[in-house]
Amino acid sequence: MLHSVILAGFGGQGVLLAGQLIAYAGMIEGKHVAWIPSYGPEMRGGTAHCGVSVSDDPIGSPVVEEPGALLAFNLPSLEKFEGKVTQGGLVIYNASLIKRGVYRKDVVGYPLLANELAVDAGNPRGTNMVMLGAYLMLSGATGIGSIRQALEKIFASKGPEVVEINMKALLMGWRAVQGVVQKGA
Amino acid sequence: MKVLMKGNEALAEAAIRAGCRLFFGYPITPQNEIPEYLARRMPEVGGTFLQAESEVAAINMVYGAAGTGQRVMTSSSGPGISLKQEGISFLAGAELPCVIVNMMRGGPGLGSIQASQSDYFQATKGGGHGDYRIIVLAPGSVQELADMTVWAFELAEKYTTPVMILGDGTMGQMMEPVDLDTIPIKTGHSEFPWATTGCKDRPKRIINSLYLDATMLERHNQKLQRKYRLISEELPRAEAYHTDDAELVLVAFGTAARIARGAVDQGRANGLRLGLVRPITLWPFPGEFLLAATTGARKLLVVEMNTGQMVEDVRLVVEGRIPVHFHGRCGGMLPTVKDILAQIEEMGV
Amino acid sequence: MRTVFAPPASLTKDPFHYCPGCTHGIIHRLVAEAIDSLDIRERTIGVASVGCSVLAYQYFNTDMQQAAHGRAPAVATGIKRALPGSVVFTYQGDGDLASIGIAEVIHAAARGENITVVFVNNACYGMTGGQLAPTTLIGQTTTTSPGGRRVENTGYPIRMAEMLATLDGSAYIARVSVHDPAHVRQAKKSIQHAFEVQLAGRGFSMVEVLSTCPTNWGQKPVEALTWLKEKMLPQYPLGLFKVWERSEVNAS
Amino acid sequence: MGSVVVHLRFDEQRCKGCSICVSVCPKGVLALGEHINSAGYNPVVEAKQGCNGCGMCAWMCPDLVISIYKEMGA
Numbered sequence: 001m002l003h004s005v006i007l008a009g010f011g012g013q014g015v016l017l018a019g020q021l022i023a024y025a026g027m028i029e030g031k032h033v034a035w036i037p038s039y040g041p042e043m044r045g046g047t048a049h050c051g052v053s054v055s056d057d058p059i060g061s062p063v064v065e066e067p068g069a070l071l072a073f074n075l076p077s078l079e080k081f082e083g084k085v086t087q088g089g090l091v092i093y094n095a096s097l098i099k100r101g102v103y104r105k106d107v108v109g110y111p112l113l114a115n116e117l118a119v120d121a122g123n124p125r126g127t128n129m130v131m132l133g134a135y136l137m138l139s140g141a142t143g144i145g146s147i148r149q150a151l152e153k154i155f156a157s158k159g160p161e162v163v164e165i166n167m168k169a170l171l172m173g174w175r176a177v178q179g180v181v182q183k184g185a
Numbered sequence: 186m187k188v189l190m191k192g193n194e195a196l197a198e199a200a201i202r203a204g205c206r207l208f209f210g211y212p213i214t215p216q217n218e219i220p221e222y223l224a225r226r227m228p229e230v231g232g233t234f235l236q237a238e239s240e241v242a243a244i245n246m247v248y249g250a251a252g253t254g255q256r257v258m259t260s261s262s263g264p265g266i267s268l269k270q271e272g273i274s275f276l277a278g279a280e281l282p283c284v285i286v287n288m289m290r291g292g293p294g295l296g297s298i299q300a301s302q303s304d305y306f307q308a309t310k311g312g313g314h315g316d317y318r319i320i321v322l323a324p325g326s327v328q329e330l331a332d333m334t335v336w337a338f339e340l341a342e343k344y345t346t347p348v349m350i351l352g353d354g355t356m357g358q359m360m361e362p363v364d365l366d367t368i369p370i371k372t373g374h375s376e377f378p379w380a381t382t383g384c385k386d387r388p389k390r391i392i393n394s395l396y397l398d399a400t401m402l403e404r405h406n407q408k409l410q411r412k413y414r415l416i417s418e419e420l421p422r423a424e425a426y427h428t429d430d431a432e433l434v435l436v437a438f439g440t441a442a443r444i445a446r447g448a449v450d451q452g453r454a455n456g457l458r459l460g461l462v463r464p465i466t467l468w469p470f471p472g473e474f475l476l477a478a479t480t481g482a483r484k485l486l487v488v489e490m491n492t493g494q495m496v497e498d499v500r501l502v503v504e505g506r507i508p509v510h511f512h513g514r515c516g517g518m519l520p521t522v523k524d525i526l527a528q529i530e531e532m533g534v
Numbered sequence: 535m536r537t538v539f540a541p542p543a544s545l546t547k548d549p550f551h552y553c554p555g556c557t558h559g560i561i562h563r564l565v566a567e568a569i570d571s572l573d574i575r576e577r578t579i580g581v582a583s584v585g586c587s588v589l590a591y592q593y594f595n596t597d598m599q600q601a602a603h604g605r606a607p608a609v610a611t612g613i614k615r616a617l618p619g620s621v622v623f624t625y626q627g628d629g630d631l632a633s634i635g636i637a638e639v640i641h642a643a644a645r646g647e648n649i650t651v652v653f654v655n656n657a658c659y660g661m662t663g664g665q666l667a668p669t670t671l672i673g674q675t676t677t678t679s680p681g682g683r684r685v686e687n688t689g690y691p692i693r694m695a696e697m698l699a700t701l702d703g704s705a706y707i708a709r710v711s712v713h714d715p716a717h718v719r720q721a722k723k724s725i726q727h728a729f730e731v732q733l734a735g736r737g738f739s740m741v742e743v744l745s746t747c748p749t750n751w752g753q754k755p756v757e758a759l760t761w762l763k764e765k766m767l768p769q770y771p772l773g774l775f776k777v778w779e780r781s782e783v784n785a786s
Numbered sequence: 787m788g789s790v791v792v793h794l795r796f797d798e799q800r801c802k803g804c805s806i807c808v809s810v811c812p813k814g815v816l817a818l819g820e821h822i823n824s825a826g827y828n829p830v831v832e833a834k835q836g837c838n839g840c841g842m843c844a845w846m847c848p849d850l851v852i853s854i855y856k857e858m859g860a
Contacts, residue, residue, distance in 0.1 A: 034359050389596055
């Protein structure tokens with residue numbers, strides 16, 4: 001089983017960190033993982049994206065050409081990557097900033113008011129965690145417990161409060177799409 | 186314990202563990218995390234990090250430091266490695282150990298900053314002026330980047346020669362789990378009978394590659410060639426994957442080999458008898474290994490992130506006994522499993 | 535019997551390969567005498583460059599490393615960073631230092647690299663047959679400026695000592711000459727002082743030594759000394775351009 | 787007060803006959819010899835008495851040909 005995902009947004013939205021958390025959690029679960037960022041002048045333009053693979057088998061190219069899922073944090077990211085998602089894949093997009101739906105009919109789109117949910121979670125900068133929570137709920141790429149362990153490792157120097165506040169935002173996203181699924185079912 | 190690290194950072198940390206306390210470099214994408222990491226780490230371990238005024242200066246600082254017998258490293262990418270060729274030739278000529286990292290990007294010229302394997306010829310055929318070779322290692326994962334850095338320092342000292350780690354932008358930028366605890370920590374450095382350390386209680390030593398007398402230079406060159414023959418006998422290394430019953434064997438290194446492995450898996454799932462040979466040393470090229478692993482194969486397909494470079498060495502090795510095909514992407518584009526399998530279908534297994 | 539003058543211990547017995555009357559030999563001797571006086575031969579590592587002095591590694595009786603054209607200050611940086619307790623000097627000509635290697639020497643000075651550069655300026659490329667150098671005088675005939683150096687074509691001579699003295703990292707910059715015994719004595723003092731600056735850890739030191747090239751200037755050795763005095767001194771005034779005094783260290 | 791005897795020693799095989807030493811000698815005691823050394827040059831010789839050991843020749847010799855010693859005479 002291979003989970004491949006592209007996370008894309010503008011600088012400061014924490015897309016690279018959210019991607020690393022998936023890879024870290026996958027590693028904790030004993031899976032093969034790879035994470036690769038966009039780099040160079042592309043970053044200077046204020047956009048950032050990364051690709052993550054979590055798999056039971058060794059990972060070939062770490063570059064995610066046809067992701068099973070896309071987390072689009074802003075409109076340019078949705079426009080750039082929507083066409084690359086595999087048939088039947090997930091497109092989770094930040095509806096706080098993106099005022100349109102998904103054009104493709106062969107993927108499943110999930111709008112998420114990530115900014116508002118982050119504010120509700122008491123963590124206005126936690127949109128990346130909201131989006132990540134939604135992705136984990138919908139894909140099952142890694143468990144929530146291993147994401148917590150990954151957060152504890154990455155934020156070891158910042159203390160347990162930082163872990164908690166991020167987990168809270170993550171669960172906001174998780175529950176938000178859980179509701180959507182139930183409604184659709 | 187496994188941690189998630191970028192290839193460039195794992196390599197840099199491995200160099201510290203291997204006892205490297207001297208780094209001279211110049212910024213260029215996609216290897217910047219190496220100097221950035223060492224700029225932080227070197228002062229913590231009492232080492233030297235120096236950003237030189239150019240790649241030319243950096244490699245010559247390496248040349249000076251290597252002369253003292255201490256472990257020293259530089260890193261760069263295509264355009265910078267081209268500038269370093271003068272110094273690499275001097276290091277090879279004066280027989281000094283050092284480690285040079287090339288995180289390849291697309292060329293020629295300024296090219297791009299995306300991953301490529303277009304410096305294979307430059308790395309394996311000499312690169313600079315004169316009749317010399319350097320050892321070239323091709324890592325295939327972040328763990329190998331770290332392990333090969335340690336190995337590179339050992340080989341450099343064993344054979345008193347520069348060793349190049351030939352990675353690419355993808356390899357340097359990607360994060361993968363890596364276990365660095367398995368690398369023994371080396372401190373201090375070895376004593377060498379050629380190192381310039383001040384001539385207290387011994388005759389003076391000279392580090393040099395100038396031999397104005399033709400007979401002397403020929404003798405020096407023959408000595409180098411004897412060393413290169415020894416390396417060619419002792420060192421070649423490669424990895425075989427499902428070659429035992431393979432009718433078609435893919436040959437690829439580094440990032441391309443990871444993709445080729447995916448093609449082997451998917452092809453086998455579809456009933457195709459595919460295998461893979463992955464050269465780990467690019468110079469010396471593992472020719473005998475390749476021959477042994479492909480005795481039953483009817484076709485070879487070389488996959489590279491360039492327009493066809495290693496394929497020439499593969500053809501030299503098989504000497505026309507097996508048809509050798511080529512699949513390449515270049516300019517920073519990566520081959521895909523789908524495209525490789527499409528070409529295999531076209532070729533017929 | 536008292537010795538008034540004998541060769542220094544920091545030179546090997548090898549005869550110099552330089553042309554008759556070439557003042558490289560004098561400058562080699564002065565460097566070696568400075569090393570002897572300071573008793574630092576056993577911890578000195580010299581860097582030979584490319585040009586006439588390419589074989590300097592044979593002559594200095596210290597550990598030596600031969601560098602690529604222009605790169606001696608970078609090589610010296612590598613050595614000094616690896617062995618901070620050593621004394622490191624480069625010996626470079628004007629083509630090597632002021633043309634192809636100008637970046638390396640400027641940056642070594644700007645970093646305050648604690649090395650000593652002996653810069654031999656004879657206003658031409660000697661080894662390759664007397665071509666135009668960055669330090670060739672205006673109007674001076676060379677094999678690549680057969681009608682004399684013209685400003686419209688190749689610009690102006692570079693005054694390296696003045697230029698490097700502007701950098702905060704340089705601690706001692708002097709220009710001396712070897713065209714007569716009195717100036718040779720002054721040159722020796724300067725070179726020794728440059729090494730002392732390094733020993734005190736003050737940073738980059740360079741002594742530019744005006745030198746002759748009788749062969750490529752097409753002059754007899756004695757005439758060449760006169761030409762140096764009359765033609766080169768006006769373009770390249772002698773003196774101290776950056777001075778470090780011992781008292782500065784004591785005061786700090 | 788005893789007289790001082792100055793001894794000049796020439797490492798003749800190193801001499802290239804450039805005659806810089808001849809030109810700087812204040813007493814004019816040096817000259818190039820008639821014979822030829824192994825390198826093919828007419829090497830410097832002490833042509834006249836009167837050296838006072840001032841050392842200028844040795845200071846200016848580019849090839850370390852000249853060594854100077856002083857002996858206190860009777």
